[in-house]
Amino acid sequence: EVQLVESGGGLVQPGGSLRLSCAASGITVSSNLMTWVRQAPGKGLEWVSLIYSDGYTYYTDSVKGRFTISRHDSRNTLYLQMNSLRPEDTAVYYCAGAINSGWTFDCWGQGTLVTVSS
């Protein structure tokens, strides 16, 4: 069974940092297109970043220079390092993988809540 489990969310002050983790089982993170998507409270879904199997990365404009997506192959884990956090980064962060549906994300974690507030 394919499973993605996020961790690392919590309350952080503006300007602070957090690192989110997404531990995978049943799939190999390094062999699949993986992504982070966020959802602010009561709002829609927003793409944050993705990483291809060859290591190529993309970021949405609002997080460029502040967030970094990476993976640890031996731990089979995806990460999102978030620096210089702002209140508008407050959201549930989901990791997802494109496993069996072309390059569309068909496997999602349960999400981890990040709250940026003083």
Place this chain on the structure above:
Amino acid sequence: EVVLTQSPATLSLSPGEGATLSCRASQSVDNYLAWYQQKPGQAPRLLIYDASKRATGVPARFSGSGSGTDFTLTIRSLEPEDFAVYHCQQRGNWPFTFGPGTKVDI
């Protein structure tokens, strides 16, 4: 950035009725359009990808159509578990974008 517009914002229906949801893109995304279902407190679930392909395990009552800028998700005969928010998403251009969602409620 490709802007996706979904209509209607809310669709009030009863179990057994059919539902037709629309998603329009601000520019062509070829057939790189997906539909997700999301229930409160849950992660999105992929229903349809590449405009018309059903994801693994998705019931046949869900179908997708369209290409270019106009897409439709059809739910034939709503089941109680189908009442949720439906998001469209394009991967034709980066940044990938989502629509604002259509809520299907009773």
